[in-house]
Amino acid sequence: MDPRFGVPLWLRGECCGGRLLWAHNVAHLDYLESYVGATLRERPAPPSRLAWYLPRWMTAAKNRDEVVRTIARLRASLPEQPPGRGRTPGEGRRG
Numbered sequence: 397m398d399p400r401f402g403v404p405l406w407l408r409g410e411c412c413g414g415r416l417l418w419a420h421n422v423a424h425l426d427y428l429e430s431y432v433g434a435t436l437r438e439r440p441a442p443p444s445r446l447a448w449y450l451p452r453w454m455t456a457a458k459n460r461d462e463v464v465r466t467i468a469r470l471r472a473s474l475p476e477q478p479p480g481r482g483r484t485p486g487e488g489r490r491g
Contacts, residue, residue: 407473411466412459415451419470429467432460 398405398420407425408418419425431437431447432454447455454463 407470409466409470412453412462415453417454417463417466417470419467422471422474425467425471428454429464429471431455432463432467435460 397403398418405418405420407420408416411417417428419428427446428450431450437447437455453459
């Protein structure tokens with residue numbers, strides 16, 4: 397269950413010695429993959445960025461490869477989206 401909203405987490409997997417890696421949606425997976433997978437990270441401005449709240453085990457360089465592999469497994473478990481679907485809110489809007 398999501399600790400904040402109390403809803404089931406469908407994108408979840410075991411990582412780094414039994415720890416739970418989870419994401420809300422594809423955009424969340426994308427963010428985690430880009431931040432954790434980066435070999436050089438800027439320090440996030442507290443506490444305005446999601447990276448500020450990521451657990452230390454997830455951001456540790458020694459766990460980078462395993463976390464990125466787990467994210468890839470979660471992404472592979474998603475059903476295929478038809479063209480034009482799966483956009484984030486506001487994407488593609490004009491005005």
